[in-house]
Amino acid sequence: MKKRLCILLTCTMLLFGLMAGCGGRQDTAASKPIKIGVLYSLSGVTSVSEKQLYDGTKLAIEEINRNGGINGRKIETVFADYASDPARAADKARKLVLDDKVTAIIGTCSSSARKAVKPVVERYRSLLIYPQSYEGQEQSKNIVYVGCIPNQQAEIFVNWLLKNAGKKFFLIGCDFVYPKVENKLAKTYLQKGGGSVVGEEYVPYGSTDFSSVLNKIKTSDPDLIYSELTGDSNVAFYKQYSAYGLKAPIASLTTNETVLKSIGISAAKNSYICVDYFKNVKNPVNRKFVETYAQKIRDGTEPTYAVMGGYNGALFLAGALKKAKNPEDTQQVIAAFRGLKIDSPSGTISIDGGNNHTNLYCRIGKVDEKGEINVIYESKNPIAPKP
Amino acid sequence: MPFNEVNSMDSFLALLLNGLNSSALILLAALGMVIICGLMNVINLAHGELIMVGAYTAFSVTQVAGLSFAVAVPAAFVVSAAVGAAMELLVIRKLTGRPAETMLATFGISVVLQQVTNLIFGAQSQYVAIPIEGNLSAGRVVIPYYNIFTILFAAAVSAGTVLLLKKTRFGKRVRAITQNRTMAECLGINSARIDTLTFAFGCGLAGMAGALAAPVKSVSPFMGGPYLVSSFMTSVVGGIASFFGTAVGSLLVGESTALLGGVSNDVFASILVFLLIIAVIRFKPEGLFAKERR
Known part of the structure; x- marks a missing residue:
């Protein structure tokens, strides 16, 4: 039985070798x-x-x-x-x-x-x-x-939020390049779209204590939080935000399906996320x-x-x-x-x-009661990048 | 200057209470470090990772095993204490009297603990449900019930620790060794055993801090770093081996971060707090409440 298998395998390999030899002029390069x-x-x-x-x-x-x-x-x-x-x-x-x-x-x-x-x-x-x-x-x-880059994500997101979620934005991010550039862009989009910035805060990278930031959010009474927090800071922010009973939805450019699991449904529900792909995309x-x-x-x-x-x-x-x-x-x-x-x-x-x-494509998702992301906006066509 | 005024008494009070909550977590985290450092003169750079072990224990107990948070806190103490005891018996003990090597070894252990956790649970952060939901609000001031619980819990644990050290035979021995190791040994105290127990106890406290932080912070393999820094700052400011100093130090660090963060921003606040601490150790190198040591 084993012998027969061996013969079969050898034959197959020979056959493949032959085919490769026929196909290319340099047979070594073609199979490497x-x-x-x-x-x-x-x-x-x-x-x-x-x-x-x-x-x-x-x-x-x-x-x-x-x-x-x-x-x-x-x-x-x-x-x-x-x-x-x-x-x-x-x-x-x-x-x-x-x-x-x-x-x-x-x-x-x-x-x-x-x-x-x-x-x-x-x-x-x-x-x-x-x-x-x-x-x-x-x-x-x-x-x-x-x-994706800002014109395929943030620009569309900010304008959509202005139309559907509110005008007064509170910007928050970790203190490094990406959030600062994104927030600067968000401010120009807001200016064009007739929105306003009621607060802008950065926390040290990896910081998980948001007590003073939450206090400022409460005082400035925004319609929504626009966030580029990442990693541990991001998870801790959602949790503490909800523990303090704050209600304005969080709109994030960085949260994803796996992060949502660690935030938990009660703290994550009703928040918005804008990226190019969600697990729940239908095709x-x-x-x-x-x-x-x-x-x-x-x-x-x-x-x-x-x-x-x-x-x-x-x-x-x-x-x-x-x-x-x-x-x-x-x-x-x-x-x-x-x-x-x-x-x-x-x-x-x-x-x-x-x-x-x-x-x-640009897609916006909203987290529902079960912790799933519902895709509530999807661009009709792929959006051309303008770096 | 990045300053804005705090516009009312309400929001000042809110900041103060927020600061108290941060202080409570810092106190819990720092307590273990101070005990270990005071007794054994060991700076444990894996302290943050023992907090992480506690947080992962809370995750395993509540989310994987499905038990209550009330089980998770003592479980976190036991697991972190066990890891601490193993560390002491296998590594720290062999390096007595070589502080630089000990520091390096504990740093190595911290990396090992991070990567082992990463291998077992993955790099993503884990979910721990908040055990007490809801909040108390009066006007603009909002305090989540869980924060009140944290503050009371930290106070109770600190009081318990002080009682343990002041009122029990074990505590007396610990204090004797802290004051004069050679003399205590001459008087028949088994210092090796006390070392192991104390190290395990300090690590257990760190584990509890981790379990308590888990529902409101992030539980991930690399979460330990910031805790190590704030524990270390607290023990330096308060004076190594002084519990009263640790309490004041944690209040100082927690409140100044919260208040300065309130009037300016968190990045600026963290810089100011570091400057403050440098100023303290410049003029009081032994910390604010250092005990005289022989």
């Missing part, structure tokens, strides 16, 4: 896997976000390889963990490009990590696919940006994706917009590798990104021809 770098932190302070990006990327690459890879060639990933340290991200990126000779890198999460890797990929004319939403105001021909591609996620990632987390960023990034990269004549020539791969379109769980989305950012 294509190497890409995966650069995320699974340790350190940003690991909560980056684990999601990592899971998304991992799921996408498994799927691509299961479905025949890049024109018959598998994708081989070289993983590097930079432990939430931007300087180390730059080192690891250099190593991936020079020593491991990867065609492209997918990774980094915070803007500071991306900004540290940017000169590396520019200098060695390599390619970084950046999967996270960020504050915009950057372009590089060696970086493809897959997450067949997403239904299948949510199933796969539940099977493969068994750690109590949910698919989030960050998971989707990591996933979309890898799908786009696979698309570009397929389109490029020589998928090991990074310059050809970069060129192949222009106008590239994929069918993603977040809809049919594409890379913008000029600025290397992505045409993405």
Whole structure:
């Protein structure tokens, strides 16, 4: 029995070998896997976000390889963990490009990590696919940006809130670059849209004591809270806000399905979130994706917009590798990104021809009594990025 | 300048009460650190992680096992105390009299605890339901019932700790060793055993602080850092080994953060509080209420 199986296997392998030999002129190159770098932190302070990006990327690459890879060639990933340290991200990126000779890198999460890797990929004319939403105001021909930027998220959100939730905004965020830029933009959108800012507060990164902020919110009596708090601060804020009996809804650019679970239904209900993807987006591609996620990632987390960023990034990269004549020539791969379109769980989305950012849908969700996010607004078409 | 005025007595009172709540949590967190430091001269850099262990115990007891929060608090004490006892027996004991190495070792343990928690529970933060909902409001002043509970609980635990140290045989021995270790040993006190017990007790207190913080803060593998900083600030200001000092120190840190945060903003407040503390240790290096030590 075993012998027969062996013979069968050998025959199959021979057959495949023969086919590969017929297909390409250089049979070794045609069957060799294509190497890409995966650069995320699974340790350190940003690991909560980056684990999601990592899971998304991992799921996408498994799927691509299961479905025949890049024109018959598998994708081989070289993983590097930079432990939430931007300087180390730059080192690891250099190593991936020079020593491991990867065609492209997918990774980094915070803007500071991306900004540290940017000169590396520019200098060695390599390619970084950046999967996270960020504050915009950057372009590089060696970086493809897959997450949403303010004109695809905040601008629409602020105007929608003005129409549907109230005029008086209280802005809050952790004290670093992203929230400050987002709040500055929010203020200009509010000015145009006829809203007002009744308070603006920042807390030290990671701070979980909101007593004085809550007092100020109470005094200034806003219609809603506009938040870019992240990580532990974000969770603690929702909980304490509700414990103090404050009622104005919280509108967030950073909360997601997994964070909602740790906030709890009673503190999270009636709040708004605006991102490009929710688990509850209704289309067949997403239904299948949510199933796969539940099977493969068994750690109590949910698919989030960050998971989707990591996933979309890898799908786009696979698309570009397929389109490029020589998928090991990074310059050809970069060129192949222009106008590239994929069918993603977040809809049919594409890379913008000029600025290397992505045409993405904008969605607004409201948390219901069961703690689920109801998608109450969805842009008709993908929105063009204006970084 | 980033200042705005506090516009009424009401909101000043609200700030004061909020500060009291922060102080209570800081006091609980710092108490354990002060006891350990006073007795053994060990700066435990894994203190924040023992708070984290307590918070995860509260999560496991209430959300996974489905038991009440009233079980979670003592459970957090027991689990953190057990981790503390293991730390003392396996590592700290071997490093007696080498403060730098001990600090490094406890830092190493803190990283190990973070990553082990990360491996078991994942990096995402966990949900612990608030056991007492609702709030007391009078005019503009709102205090959640849970805050009142926290304040009373912290006061009770501090009183209990003081009683334990002043009125029991165990406490007497602890104080004897704190005052003069060699002499106490000469008089037949088993200082090694007392060390283990005290270390475990201090860690248990940290665990309770974690359980108490869990419903209103975030429960995640990396939550310990800020607690370590505020405990450390408190013990430095109050004077290591002085309980009265710890109480005053936690009030000072909690209230000044809340009040300064109220009149300016939280980022600015944290800078001012640090400056204040630097000023205190510049002029009173032993802390405000240091005990004379021989």
